[in-house]
Amino acid sequence: MSEAPRPVDVLVIGGGQAGLAAGYYLRRAKADFVILDAQDAPGGAWRHAWPSLRLFSPAQYSSLPGRMMPVPADGGYPSAADTVAYLTDYEHRYALPIVRPTTVHAVRRGHERLLVETDHGTWHARVVISATGTWWRPHVPHYPGIRDFRGEQLHTTGYRGPEPFAGKHVLIVGGANSAAQILAEVSTVTGTTWATLRPPRLLPDEVDGRALFDLATRRHRAALTGEATTGIGGLGDIVAIPAVREARDRGVLKAEPMFSRIIPEGVAWRDGSALSCDVIIWCTGFRPTLGHLTPLRLRGPDGIIPTEGTRVLGESGLYLLGYGDWTGPASATLIGAGRTAKGTVTEIMRQLEV
Incomplete structure (x- = not known):
């Protein structure tokens, strides 16, 4: 109107x-x-x-x-x-x-x-x-060498499906639900690597967003009153929807520590190890x-x-x-x-x- x-x-x-x-x-x-x-x-x-x-x-x-x-x-x-x-x-x-x-x-x-x-x-x-x-x-964190990468970089906002990445090695960056869902899908058509700041934590199969919302509410109320709170936070933070469970069962939800820099052909870690990749998908919020x-x-x-x-x-x-x-x-x-x-x-x- x-x-x-x-x-x-x-x-x-x-x-x-x-x-x-x-x-x-x-x-x-x-x-x-x-x-x-x-x-x-x-x-x-x-x-x-x-x-x-x-x-x-x-x-x-x-x-x-x-x-x-x-x-x-x-x-x-x-x-x-x-x-x-x-x-x-x-x-x-x-x-x-x-x-x-x-x-x-x-x-x-x-x-x-x-x-x-x-x-x-x-x-x-x-x-x-x-x-x-x-x-x-969309947020993409700055890493040394980010402008030198010869492959393709995109954020979650630019992802539309796995088909364009068939035959390419794809690096998924980020440890939340979007990264897990995109990794689960892309890994069905090509090789993938997952890099996260901390080890990804899948919630138990029976726990989903309902419990996460209840936990957020309890934490908010506790912050207002100064009280301590406990909840499911120690169990994980990625919801195991069916596609993510299937990827877990295929063994592809294994994450590497976060790299320290980007090189023209991929990424590298502080210990000198490196990974060649064709695509970086930033699932970084x-x-x-x-x-x-x-x-x-x-x-x-x-x-x-x-x-x-x-x-x-x-x-x-x-x-x-x-x-x-x-x-x-x-x-x-x-x-x-x-x-x-x-x-x-x-x-x-x-x-x-x-």
Whole structure:
């Protein structure tokens, strides 16, 4: 839908899972709000994920508030396509006021309102929720020689499937779920090596994202109260979805220590050993996409924007939603974004009543 810029009580930047969760609660609260999304279609970052990507929680634990994600036809973990279909249905079901494609360039302070500058004009909002996620800022750590590598390098964001790598030796870098899933797939068509900062730890087969979310919640509550907490953290941190289990059983989930430098034909370690490879896939995570907030000068000495919960300490009308545990327990997951959004909107509505 298209809409001319106008004054609005609450403006949400980002129409992915966190923005939709906020929209659900804002709709229930009968707030005056709009969601600006830079994408030209629903689904957020999930539209750009590789086709075989699977969530690491079953559908009932990967749902936004008010609407359960349908169980996939195969009864397994939802795919990226399943998630896009779900988010598309979700925003239509709740008739969320999403304006797309609209790119937000900057948020600035105005007189009693925040000014949100976009490629289609400037909005004036009493409260802004930034829910832009992390997908748009892939992180590749710097290693000596990284520009000298003669082969191909790509980040998780550029991976679409294993077929282009057949006959090439592929180095997978990173120790989280994305690395394990991509390694499991690529290793079916070619030789692979896995490099991680620490030995990868697969969770027991019966443990998935449900337990990880519960653990994150317990840790968050313990941090608030100063209490100690225990949980499943010592058991591992990679969910053994079926494809990863199959790779484990094939014996390919054996990781090498992280290399110290990159050489033209591959990588090398401090002990003088080296590996020749044709492709490096960096499964090394992301950074929050917050460049639009730069004019507000909110970052602390550590580069992080200080928050209390999801509210930004340096700007009472600004909230951050869905960027990770620092903005709520597991808030970068579907279920975590929904639970965090509920408290955020409750706080915002109280603020608007003043």
